[in-house]
Amino acid sequence: MKTYCFLFLIALSITQVNAETSIAILDFELNDLTLKPRTAAEINRTASIKPLLEKELKNAGYRIISIDLAMQQKANSGFGYLFDHNDVAAELGRTAGADYVLIGRLHKPSFLFAYIMGHLIRAKDGQLIGNYISETKGGDEKLTLKGVESIADKIDKDLDNRYTPPPPKHTTLH
Incomplete structure (x- = not known):
């Protein structure tokens, strides 16, 4: 009997280790407060964030769940609504079968930086679970x-806790 309990516990721990955490990432919104808002470059940069983030998290072993854009738009009652209403975003995630859902925004208060x-x-x-902010200087893709x-x-x-960001790339001066 002890052997069976021991084997069961080992099998259970292996299952838990191999279980993939799933995340649905919604399209990022652009909140551009500059004097020349919503340029094509900023709209494109904002659109690039979701696939970049999906790639990074997928490489770290997370399962990425897709949520149909029409479903996301239907749940969104206006700019910032999903960002401010966890319950509605959670329902989108549950419906899609995700463990977590990420709602994102590119906040640009200046031409010099964005969040x-x-x-x-x-x-x-x-x-x-988390409120995340990363400041970026300028609009460069890197x-x-x-x-x-x-x-x-x-x-x-x-x-x-299994993601390792790529190391910074160093350039050599000649």
Whole structure:
């Protein structure tokens, strides 16, 4: 009998280790407060954040759950609604079968910097797990990627703690 209990506990722990945490990432919103808001470049940068973040988290072993854009738009009653209503975002995650849902925003108060922001919500109960902010200087793609890597690292620290951001790339001077 002891052998069976021991084998059961080993099997249970292996199952828990191999269980993938699933995350649904909603499209990021652009909150551009500059004098020239919503340029094509900023709209494109904002659209790039979700796939970059999905790639980083997928590489860390998370299962990415897709939520149909039409469902997301139907649940969204206006700008910032899902960002401010954990219960509605959690329902989207539950419906899609995700453990967590991330609602994101690119907040741009200046031409010099922007903030990549995210709220991680546990789908089963609507609990806010984390509120994440990463500052990026300028609109360069590499800087946006570094901001996304920072957000992925923060998310992972609150969940499974297995993500390792890529090391900084050094350039040599000749």
